[in-house]
Amino acid sequence: MMTQAIFQLEPLGCPSCIQKIETMLKRTAGVESATVLFHASKVKTVFDPKRIAADEIRTRIERLGYPVLAVRTA
């Protein structure tokens, strides 16, 4: 079963952030898909909860330099 999680970031400034975050997440094991909504400053991810936790994804996004303000899992 795949889980969806949406991470709310601080407002994103440069369009290159999109590529950075998406590439990093897509290379992360367990993450099925990742889309950055640039103008909404959100990251939508679909992942396998058996292989990676939403918290781990959050840490990775933050390590890249983007503080996560809120997480919503569905």
Place this chain on the structure above:
Amino acid sequence: MTRKIHAHKKVFLFLSAALLLTAWLLHLADLDVIRQGALLTSTAAASIPIVSRALQAARMKLPSIELLVTIAVIGALAIGEYLESAVVTFLFLLGEYLEFRSLAKTRSALQELTDLTPLEARVIRSGDILTVPAEDIRLGEHVIVRSGEAVPADGKIVSGQAELIEAALTGESIPAFKKIGDLVYSGTLVDHGYLEVTAQQVGADTRFARMIELVEEAQESKSRAAKLLDRFAKVYTPAAVGLSILVYAWTHDPHMAVTFLVVACPGALVIGAPASGVAGIGSGARRGVLIKGGDAMDRLARTDTFVFDKTGTLTEGNPKVTDIKTFDFLNIRELLRLAACAETASEHHLGRAIVREALSQGITDLTIPADVRIFKGSGLRAVVDGRSLTVGSRERMRADRIVLSESVLRHADMREREGHTIAFAAVDGRLAGLFAIADPIRADAPEALERLRRSGIKTLIMLTGDNRHTAKRVADQLGLDEYHAELMPEDKAAFIENLKARGRSVAMAGDGINDAPSIAAANIGVAMGGGTGTALETAEIVLLADRLASLPFAYSLARATVRNIRQNLWIAVGTVLLLLIGILAGSVHLASGMLIHEASVLLVILNAARLARYGHRDNRAAQGVQ
């Protein structure tokens, strides 16, 4: 580490600015040795956030603008141009900061909406009134909303009444009165009154949250121009590096090569078109016009022919039964009850009018119909209390082999000439009576159509499943170019396909289920907000306020947005050309090149931000008239 650097980017910006100023003062004081030191420190301060970003991206094997700047700065330092390196890094940081500030402006329209999301709710739990976060409301729970508060969930009013401002959802600022049994939506405000509401949709599932999500997705979806630019930008950065190496090989002038590298950054080109799209879409959303993406914006702007459904689009879609005629074996009340029972299964306007009429006459013992078959655009067949019922148009009667006598047809014809729509009702295979139903034209229709024409729409066409007489009356009153009546849903779609084949760019506005095929067939579909779910999903433009007046607004907004994108492209391309010529002519240097480059980026964003306020003046003027 990176996180800390970026959180304090402003500090680095200040530091480098202060050092630059110091260097200038030192220069005035002829202390050039210390001046060089100040310039180097300034470069270093401003470089920290830039280089850290560049490294980060490089680790992921991604090219970045920061990387170009880093290379340029190293180059400038290598040839001893400390002033240039300091100014370039400073300008880059300053530009980024200003870009960020002005980007926020293009996003402001949606932000204002998002800010209306209710955060807290008062719920009744085991007899107590508790304040909880809005997303923690449980389904079916009773929520209390008082004057001045926002409704925190979608639900049905179980007690109380209130005037509600639904502007967040529809852009409509005139309050709507709601009472027990009515639906209220999250994000709307209780102007005055008191409500107790059973929560039916909570948090991310509310209509308001879904709308915001749609707008967010729309803002990400790119117009054709933006997609093209994206592809372009991918090859552009490596190409710029390659070209600057060529420039160096040619001129052996490292200074020119480095300058070339910096000004060739595709800043304005990449950010211009999306910024316009975001501002335009956001501006629409705030006025109750949902535009699902830049591509939809493009196609709406290109429209030259508008096609309308009649009922619910040009007319109020709230038809009323004005007369019921019965024949021999059933009285009016009994016929009304049977027809209303059958029509409870229908989503059609006329069907709903019959149900409403029954309810308003105090007929509430409606039974659930069995074996319902709905024939889109012509009527339905059902079994009610063991009797077989057919309700619908002439065609439906003919199809079910119900005999319509000469005098019945004459009566129907007369009513139709008066602008009524006739629904025939047959019970057990015999015509039992007919309903005359009238549906007034929307009050804002004449002005809305007039404004569409003034903004350049050439042809206005109405398609309807309704009879010829009613159609003609509506078309005449509104001065339409063409109308076509008694059409089935597939006829409407075929008509639109035909228009498209003749080279027209067609927008179709409608609402009911029988519009979905033609909305899908058109170049761009517009759904009126009061409409059914199907049309809302099929259409790429949704008028949430259910006002026809939103249509000319949406159209001129789309045109303005496309115009804005074009302006931004010219600004961007023009700047790059100007810079390249300047560099080759030797009159643009690293620092001035960076300045012009950043200025062009800011210019396109600020140009786009104008759209975020689009229609504001318009609005005030309209209110002034009232």
